Amino acid sequence: MTTTPIHYRHILFDWGDTLMRDLPGQIGPMANWPKVEAMPGAVQALQVLSTHYVCHLATNAKDSDAAEIRRALARVGLDTHLSEIFCFKQLQVEKPASAYFQQIVKKLNCSPEQILMVGDNLQKDIIGALEAGLDACWLNLDDAGNKQDIQQVNSFSSLTSWLLSKG
Template sequence: MVSSGYRHLLFDWGDTLMRDIPGQSGPMMNWPVVQAMPGAAAALQLLSQRFTCHLATNARDSDEAEIRQALVRGRLDQYLTRIFCFKQLKVEKPAKAYYQQICVQLDCPGTQILMIGDNLHNDVLGALDAGLTACWLNLHHGENTHGVQQVENFDMLTSWLLSGLE
């Protein structure tokens, strides 16, 4: 499917949109420092003009409101419409049920939803197994032994998703 066929973009949270800082625990909104990943804000600003963007996370320490507050601190909140988290869905990625609940809540077939994340197993292979499309944000240049769609940074993601849409 060409990128213009996507209605919704789902982004992972930790180490995809916001840095998961080692040694920190509890809800991210309470961490002394929160950091958006390099390029995340600029990509979301552009992509949210063409797609409805959402967050999909396995974080167990935070509910939707707490996640939203961390996103406010990271200056990413205004680009994300819905937040899907463990406390809401009661299941974790890569379970099919996690992604299937999101499809139901968005009232959208999985083929029109692109999951973007840094974890090949949970974010990408899990989404593909559930019938969504997926893109691996391969920031650490891991070996792509599964032949999945991948990008190495947010600039590449934005270029790929917006190519041919002008």
């Protein structure tokens, strides 16, 4: 039996240490930090991917609301490539809870299979999304061991190539 693959409509990106570096010693909203950094390759990847998919941010950050997150993203040129910001202050639940991802699916008005979650945290971002019925890709920048059968990439350029090869 052959099935037609579902093509992603939406990509959810984690924030801290996925799109932007979570700098040690910083407290409070990232928008107010003296220095912020995009992760290597993140800006270029989102420039390309946002022309093929609707890209969003999905974070557990508790110090920032959606407006503050967008201000931090603007400081590194990522804000214009992300449509929705899904955060703890909005959803009142954290990844990896299925309820977190279910609220996003409902707000995006699509099936879970049409959403890909990309993040650096295997348990919260990837396992949580998979258990909620979404697809997921582990952005394994440290090339940590993956004993599970989970899609992973070790750079944003690899992520972009993999996604564009899916058609």
